[in-house]
Amino acid sequence: MVVYSLYILNKAAGLIYQRDFNESLKRLSSNDYLVLSGTFHAVYAIASQISPVPSSSGIEVLETEKFRLQCFQTLTGTKFLLISEPRQQNTDAILRRIYELYSDYVIKNPFYQIEMPVRCELFDRHLATYIRGIP
Amino acid sequence: MLQNRSSYPSQQSAIAPSQASSSEKSIPTSLTPSAIRASITTPRKVTIYDRNLNRRAPELSLASFAFLFSELVQYSQKNVKGIQEMETKLSDYGYHVGQRVLELAVIREIKTAKRETRVLGLLQFINTGIWKSVFGKPADALEKSKDQEDEYMIIDNDPIVNKYISVPKEMSQLNCAAFQAGIVEAVMDGCQFPARVTAHSVPTDLFPLKTVFLVKLDPVVVERERYMR
Numbered sequence: 003m004v005v006y007s008l009y010i011l012n013k014a015a016g017l018i019y020q021r022d023f024n025e026s027l028k029r030l031s032s033n034d035y036l037v038l039s040g041t042f043h044a045v046y047a048i049a050s051q052i053s054p055v056p057s058s059s060g061i062e063v064l065e066t067e068k069f070r071l072q073c074f075q076t077l078t079g080t081k082f083l084l085i086s087e088p089r090q091q092n093t094d095a096i097l098r099r100i101y102e103l104y105s106d107y108v109i110k111n112p113f114y115q116i117e118m119p120v121r122c123e124l125f126d127r128h129l130a131t132y133i134r135g136i137p
Numbered sequence: 138m139l140q141n142r143s144s145y146p147s148q149q150s151a152i153a154p155s156q157a158s159s160s161e162k163s164i165p166t167s168l169t170p171s172a173i174r175a176s177i178t179t180p181r182k183v184t185i186y187d188r189n190l191n192r193r194a195p196e197l198s199l200a201s202f203a204f205l206f207s208e209l210v211q212y213s214q215k216n217v218k219g220i221q222e223m224e225t226k227l228s229d230y231g232y233h234v235g236q237r238v239l240e241l242a243v244i245r246e247i248k249t250a251k252r253e254t255r256v257l258g259l260l261q262f263i264n265t266g267i268w269k270s271v272f273g274k275p276a277d278a279l280e281k282s283k284d285q286e287d288e289y290m291i292i293d294n295d296p297i298v299n300k301y302i303s304v305p306k307e308m309s310q311l312n313c314a315a316f317q318a319g320i321v322e323a324v325m326d327g328c329q330f331p332a333r334v335t336a337h338s339v340p341t342d343l344f345p346l347k348t349v350f351l352v353k354l355d356p357v358v359v360e361r362e363r364y365m366r
């Protein structure tokens with residue numbers, strides 16, 4: 003099973019973290035990553051508005067033949083997007099664990115400014131260790 | 138209640154204590170259970186001074202400490218010119234904690250504690266006793282400098298204050314464990330072993346947060362040690 007990449011979006015649709023976990027992925031330009039995350043944020047907002055169910059949570063999972071995109075929005079509006087192989091199990095649990103790591107190593111870091119791009123060495127390290135350990 | 142107490146002896150002679158609790162008359166006397174209950178229910182603010190000094194507090198939440206320390210570091214970042222100054226500030230905050238830590242440790246261990254007269258004894262007390270009561274684990278090593286006679290090193294592989302802190306590259310000189318160094322310095326000073334304590338990062342692959350606390354003793358202490366030998 004493979005986890006391809008992780009995106010973290012702040013509540014204003016800004017991309018604050020992007021990381022690929024698979025060597026085979028082609029790198030896009032940083033602008034393209036911003037466009038991708040911005041588009042998803044918009045689609046998510048529209049989906050939660052036009053849903054026939056009242057107070058819908060918006061898009062949670064997007065499944066295609068090639069990949070599976072799982073979205074997890076925290077209570078504060080930060081979005082975690084995980085792109086993985088379609089067969090990957092428990093992606094929601096993985097995202098919750100990543101959220102835990104984020105709240106530990108990013109939010110508790112005194113040098114991190116909220117809503118700004120994440121540059122925390124410890125977060126990178128613990129995230130890599132965790133993703134490597136996923137069965 | 139005082140008035141009732143004056144009438145207590147005459148009541149005692151009349152009614153046996155076991156009966157007293159059930160009888161209507163004796164309730165106001167200070168020794169009956171109902172009177173004790175009444176004194177507890179009277180509204181009174183419980184402060185930190187009312188708690189038992191010797192009862193070890195249960196383990197505290199690391200998350201709330203981390204947030205508090207994070208704010209402390211952000212606060213110390215304000216109005217400082219350089220990293221050196223910021224470390225001094227953090228160390229000063231730690232100093233205030235250390236003074237109280239020593240006081241509490243000495244009072245708590247009053248039966249077993251002895252006054253340390255040698256540097257090594259004191260450092261060992263800091264290494265195990267203080268570290269354990271403040272950080273929940275003993276420090277990982279205590280070493281003496283090979284070149285300098287007045288330098289000792291306390292080594293912590295994973296200091297608790299740095300657990301969630303990633304220092305940005307442009308501030309790589311900074312180690313927030315300066316706070317911890319301040320605690321050690323206060324304990325040394327309080328035991329009449331004046332010293333300068335500084336924290337230095339020595340990252341290794343296994344322990345990326347490894348920190349060495351360098352204890353540089355005051356010349357006075359070195360001289361005294363020489364006499365004691």
